[in-house]
Amino acid sequence: MTMDEPTIIRITADPIDLNALQRAVTTPRDGAVVLFTGTVRGLTGAERTDRLEYEAYTEMALAKLRQVADEMRAKFALIHGIALVQRVGEMAVGEPTVAVVVSASHRGDGAFEAARYGIDRLKQIVPVWKKETRPDGSAWVEGDYLPGHQDRG
Amino acid sequence: MLVKLFATLKDRAGANAVTLAADGEFTVRELRALIAAQHPSLAELAARSIVAVNQEFAFDDDVVRDTDEVALFPPVSGG
Numbered sequence: 001m002t003m004d005e006p007t008i009i010r011i012t013a014d015p016i017d018l019n020a021l022q023r024a025v026t027t028p029r030d031g032a033v034v035l036f037t038g039t040v041r042g043l044t045g046a047e048r049t050d051r052l053e054y055e056a057y058t059e060m061a062l063a064k065l066r067q068v069a070d071e072m073r074a075k076f077a078l079i080h081g082i083a084l085v086q087r088v089g090e091m092a093v094g095e096p097t098v099a100v101v102v103s104a105s106h107r108g109d110g111a112f113e114a115a116r117y118g119i120d121r122l123k124q125i126v127p128v129w130k131k132e133t134r135p136d137g138s139a140w141v142e143g144d145y146l147p148g149h150q151d152r153g
Numbered sequence: 154m155l156v157k158l159f160a161t162l163k164d165r166a167g168a169n170a171v172t173l174a175a176d177g178e179f180t181v182r183e184l185r186a187l188i189a190a191q192h193p194s195l196a197e198l199a200a201r202s203i204v205a206v207n208q209e210f211a212f213d214d215d216v217v218r219d220t221d222e223v224a225l226f227p228p229v230s231g232g
Binding site: 153 | 157159160161203205209210212224227228229230231
């Protein structure tokens with residue numbers, strides 16, 4: 001990590017401060033910042049969700065977030081700053097659960113694509129799980145991606 | 154050795170880790186069988202869960218040592 005290419009990797013129980021992350025990844029060379037945030041969705045079709053509870057295998061999750069950031073830099077050479085932040089614990093509808101922030105000099109320098117790649121990879125290989133509480137009870141949500149040898153860092 | 158458990162597996166076992174009597178070296182495939190034999194409540198999940206060894210994905214032919222950090226978990230659902 002250099003001063004010109006900040007990389008912020010975090011698993012946190014604290015609320016995600018999106019403005020602080022935007023400031024932290026923006027370097028003097030940057031004129032474009034793409035920020036993706038996932039939130040707790042309260043309605044999926046007609047199904048209601050009251051809250052989500054996230055848990056992480058923290059040590060491995062940090063290592064895999066770092067791997068995602070490395071992959072983003074390898075694929076999108078012009079991006080500068082990266083923040084990958086996953087919140088854990090209980091969250092209510094509307095709260096940000098995750099943030100992927102990418103900065104670059106110009107909006108065409110791959111920041112949109114890198115952010116999309118980052119959230120997609122995070123949802124494949126970072127060991128975090130959510131438990132959904134609905135009016136009729138709660139259950140762990142299981143993903144559908146099975147890692148292969150190509151997913152090792 | 155201890156096997157860390159997360160999400161569905163943790164709930165099934167009622168604990169965030171289980172003890173496994175295992176010595177020396179064995180494959181991930183053998184690890185799954187050991188867990189199933191020693192912790193029958195996890196047998197079905199152990200067969201299809203993701204295994205991590207020293208915080209990296211491990212596959213059935215990989216070798217595990219009794220000093221390694223081992224974890225068992227379902228496909229991830231973060232984000």
